[in-house]
């Protein structure tokens with residue numbers, strides 16, 4: 001069943017990679033798409049990627065406009081909402097795929113880079129949802145998709161990328177609590193695909209090599225499902241890569257719990273033996289996963 005038909009969708013990062021594939025699929029499925037991206041096309045350097053994607057959607061019989069806006073600027077959230085409302089009268093779907101990264105050891109990372117990447121990857125999500133939520137709340141319907149990353153658990157390469165993606169996960173979890181009562185469902189994708197951002201995304205969820213590179217088009221159907229009326233889940237985290245779709249457990253329960261006694265405080269010395277003794281089973285079995 002086609003359940004995005006006639007819905008108005010904003011797609012950030014819609015000019016390339018997984019955002020592009022999502023925008024194209026939403027367009028094919030009958031959504032009216034606002035494609036946001038800042039990048040210029042590599043093949044046609046005088047053109048913006050978002051313009052080309054919007055043109056392609058229209059050429060395939062769909063409806064779309066482009067917004068060549070910079071997501072490192074907070075006001076872009078409002079600009080996108082205004083553009084969507086001006087063009088199509090409302091907003092039903094906010095799909096936030098845009099992302100940027102910088103590989104740099106933490107002691108070499110500078111404040112300007114930290115602030116810029118935090119803005120693109122995380123803060124502008126807040127800006128966009130802040131302005132879109134009242135419209136969705138009023139109509140009692142909305143779908144929000146955030147793109148995070150397994151790098152939120154650390155990847156040994158980029159403190160700012162990991163920190164910003166961790167922020168995305170917390171934000172998405174919170175939206176799941178806050179907005180679901182208003183009919184607005186939020187979910188989060190932790191993807192993997194070979195793209196311009198990650199040309200070497202060739203390892204599976206458990207860190208084992210994948211023989212065939214898997215393109216960004218493989219992630220689009222799951223993204224569009226989460227954008228659709230059919231999606232009843234909210235506040236969940238999905239791993240999506242190639243043919244694999246997985247669910248990350250989202251609960252607040254620790255994997256192990258030891259209580260010393262009623263209101264008795266542990267000593268530092270006790271903890272230095274208790275922690276390894278109690279949790280080593282977990283540290284030992286923890287899979288060495290690939291994280292991006």
Ligand SMILES: NC(=O)c1ccc[n+]([C@@H]2O[C@H](COP(=O)([O-])OP(=O)(O)OC[C@H]3O[C@@H](n4cnc5c(N)ncnc54)[C@H](O)[C@@H]3O)[C@@H](O)[C@H]2O)c1
Nearest residue numbers: 013016017018038039071072098099149192193195197201
């Ligand atoms: N490819 C992977 O394996 C992988 C893994 C984990 C997470 N991700 C996440 O998935 C999302 C999509 O990434 P992708 O791999 O398709 O990369 P991509 O580079 O192909 O697409 C990201 C898009 O975001 C746009 N963008 C970046 N900064 C912007 C800005 N300031 N303003 C407007 N647009 C901006 C880029 O121009 C680009 O078109 C990102 O959030 C990324 O962090 C990707």
